[in-house]
Amino acid sequence: xxxHLSLYRKLYTIRRFEETVLENFPKGVFSGTTHxxxxxxxxxxxxxxxxxxxxxxxxxxRCHGHFLAYGGDPQALFAELMGxxxxxxxxxxxxxxxxxRNFYSSGVLGGVAPIAVGVALAEKFKESGAITIxxxxxxxxxxxxxxxxxxxxxxxxxxxxxxxxxxxxAQTTPVNLAVAGEIAARFEAFAIPTRELDSSDVxxxxxxxxxxxxxxxxxxxPQALILHTCRFGPHSKGDDxxxxxxxxxxxxxxxxxxxxxxxxxPAERAGLDREIDELIATAFQAALEEPFPxx
Amino acid sequence: xxxxLESLNRALHRAFADCPAVILLGEDLLDPYGxxxxxxxxxxxxxxxxxxxxxxxEAGICGVGAGxxxxxxRPVVEIMFGDFLALAADQLINHIAKFRWMYNDQVxxxxxxxxxxxxxxGYGPTHSQTLEKHFLGVPGLRxxxxxxxxxxxxxxxxxxxxxxEPILFIENKLLYLLxxxxxxxxxxxxxxxxxxxxxxxxxxxxxxxxxxxxxSVRGAPKPSLTIAAYGYMAELARxxxxxxxxxxxxxxxxxxLTQLAPFQGEAVFASTQRxxxxxxxxxxxxxxxxxxxxxxxxxxxxxxxxxxxxxVAAQDLPVPASAPLEARVLPAVEDIVxxxxxxx
Numbered sequence: 279x280x281x282h283l284s285l286y287r288k289l290y291t292i293r294r295f296e297e298t299v300l301e302n303f304p305k306g307v308f309s310g311t312t313h314x315x316x317x318x319x320x321x322x323x324x325x326x327x328x329x330x331x332x333x334x335x336x337x338x339x340r341c342h343g344h345f346l347a348y349g350g351d352p353q354a355l356f357a358e359l360m361g362x363x364x365x366x367x368x369x370x371x372x373x374x375x376x377x378x379r380n381f382y383s384s385g386v387l388g389g390v391a392p393i394a395v396g397v398a399l400a401e402k403f404k405e406s407g408a409i410t411i412x413x414x415x416x417x418x419x420x421x422x423x424x425x426x427x428x429x430x431x432x433x434x435x436x437x438x439x440x441x442x443x444x445x446x447x448a449q450t451t452p453v454n455l456a457v458a459g460e461i462a463a464r465f466e467a468f469a470i471p472t473r474e475l476d477s478s479d480v481x482x483x484x485x486x487x488x489x490x491x492x493x494x495x496x497x498x499x500p501q502a503l504i505l506h507t508c509r510f511g512p513h514s515k516g517d518d519x520x521x522x523x524x525x526x527x528x529x530x531x532x533x534x535x536x537x538x539x540x541x542x543x544p545a546e547r548a549g550l551d552r553e554i555d556e557l558i559a560t561a562f563q564a565a566l567e568e569p570f571p572x573x
Numbered sequence: 574x575x576x577x578l579e580s581l582n583r584a585l586h587r588a589f590a591d592c593p594a595v596i597l598l599g600e601d602l603l604d605p606y607g608x609x610x611x612x613x614x615x616x617x618x619x620x621x622x623x624x625x626x627x628x629x630x631e632a633g634i635c636g637v638g639a640g641x642x643x644x645x646x647r648p649v650v651e652i653m654f655g656d657f658l659a660l661a662a663d664q665l666i667n668h669i670a671k672f673r674w675m676y677n678d679q680v681x682x683x684x685x686x687x688x689x690x691x692x693x694x695g696y697g698p699t700h701s702q703t704l705e706k707h708f709l710g711v712p713g714l715r716x717x718x719x720x721x722x723x724x725x726x727x728x729x730x731x732x733x734x735x736x737x738e739p740i741l742f743i744e745n746k747l748l749y750l751l752x753x754x755x756x757x758x759x760x761x762x763x764x765x766x767x768x769x770x771x772x773x774x775x776x777x778x779x780x781x782x783x784x785x786x787x788x789s790v791r792g793a794p795k796p797s798l799t800i801a802a803y804g805y806m807a808e809l810a811r812x813x814x815x816x817x818x819x820x821x822x823x824x825x826x827x828x829x830l831t832q833l834a835p836f837q838g839e840a841v842f843a844s845t846q847r848x849x850x851x852x853x854x855x856x857x858x859x860x861x862x863x864x865x866x867x868x869x870x871x872x873x874x875x876x877x878x879x880x881x882x883x884x885v886a887a888q889d890l891p892v893p894a895s896a897p898l899e900a901r902v903l904p905a906v907e908d909i910v911x912x913x914x915x916x917x
Contacts, residue, residue: 370677377679382676395640396638400640400641422632426633
């Protein structure tokens with residue numbers, strides 16, 4: 279299902295989920311920390327709409343959008359963020375550590391990259407036909423183990439797609455202070471074919487991601503996809519040091535929802551918005567009423 | 574009897590033959606080289622599709638192994654020198670050890686990471702260490718260490734095929750060429766096996782019990798001292814027990830552990846209950862080490878039944894390259910004898 283309306287449904291589900299998280303964090307209903315995906319929704323939706331049930335996804339600390347685009351349940355995710363028994367991992371993992379079906383996320387940057395390569399090799403060894411997708415951000419480009427993973431993926435033809443989301447800022451450090459040289463050159467150095475896109479249009483991302491995934495499936499070998507994107511929210515909760523005008527400008531020109539909603543019938547879109555608003559509100563409330571896990 | 578090296582090598586061959594999901598990853602594994610210490614010899618020839626000789630990327634290959642284990646394979650990772658485990662610490666501590674619990678018991682990581690540790694070969698500060706103490710307090714990580722006594726190969730085989738948890742398997746380099754010692758070959762000693770049932774330990778469900786061994790000089794009276802050791806130090810402690818008995822008439826009981834973590838101390842407690850004195854012996858540096866944990870656990874378990882404790886370990890220094898310097902830093906048979914004499 280990747281018609282305009284169903285793509286919009288996924289984009290707006292992530293948007294409302296993350297807005298609900300940030301709105302309610304100060305009220306103390308969530309514990310720990312969170313990293314929202316506001317502004318980047320089209321990446322997860324565009325890439326993961328191509329997924330087959332057997333495919334495997336690895337994500338990072340900023341994983342809510344990936345999880346929801348994968349098909350994860352908003353109520354279970356709210357409950358996990360609240361530390362409730364009904365959470366994705368029974369409250370043990372929290373915001374950054376999710377596992378459901380073939381979806382895994384973890385909070386140390388780069389650490390899952392070789393693990394994703396191992397998963398891809400295992401599935402290839404078992405001849406399951408599954409491919410693996412691993413998401414990383416520009417911040418992870420500073421982690422050495424990523425390059426060990428790229429090297430082995432290429433050497434051993436692991437069927438894995440590396441999706442590098444460059445939101446141009448790692449916590450508070452802009453990409454120009456942390457990443458020397460070209461991002462694409464990092465993948466190309468390991469002979470991994472690389473596609474690059476600077477867009478917030480889910481259809482464009484969907485199209486390029488589809489070609490990359492097709493190549494992974496056809497060749498049984500790694501590919502890379504660099505998605506230049508924009509993070510609208512803070513790194514975590516209240517730690518945005520950027521100029522608010524700069525963020526406003528991004529929201530005007532790079533909002534995946536604005537870009538895509540122009541393709542929809544306004545009445546249909548309004549109806550869908552109401553439906554998702556209701557769905558997220560209900561999920562939030564239901565999670566809030568769940569019990570805490572037994573210690 | 575086979576050597577410890579042969580015992581381990583045969584166990585790997587047996588695991589490969591018995592289970593098609595066993596995979597081996599490590600540096601320089603291809604025959605005729607067969608790995609730096611030859612424990613993996615012959616596997617790349619017999620199972621070319623299942624042996625990955627890897628780039629020098631310790632963190633990366635531990636991660637690849639973890640990914641394979643998550644998806645139903647039974648990988649074994651060889652780290653060429655235990656010193657290099659430090660490079661894989663994030664994979665071990667933050668990923669491999671955590672996945673099962675952190676993902677609410679929905680996954681398991683049946684991964685074995687084997688590595689040689691230890692000095693006495695003049696390799697110097699970065700190739701001679703006994704670093705396992707840094708990985709002993711990691712919840713979710715099981716740490717096994719064979720000695721020459723018992724069945725090192727069986728310990729490894731069961732780790733690979735019968736255990737659902739990640740395992741760090743520590744092989745002291747000097748064990749490799751020693752013959753495996755059983756009750757028949759240990760003529761001067763009485764050997765008994767103490768099988769702990771690890772059912773009371775979190776995360777141990779369904780995993781096999783690992784043996785501990787108890788050694789005393791044949792015909793000795795009730796022990797006046799318990800010595801606890803593992804790995805190659807168990808061999809030095811065995812020689813010390815012999816010397817103590819025949820030259821000093823001090824009768825010690827040696828308890829050799831094969832599982833260091835999660836802590837399994839029942840065999841140590843049972844012997845110390847009888848002797849009242851506990852000497853712990855390790856090749857790692859003294860401070861904050863394995864022996865300190867054993868002593869603390871024994872004190873808690875035995876109360877006033879534990880009258881005296883001492884520790885033998887390496888000095889808190891890097892391991893020197895020069896042979897006489899290295900011998901001074903690492904614990905020897907004579908150190909064990911000397912400390913034992915101070916206790917009895």
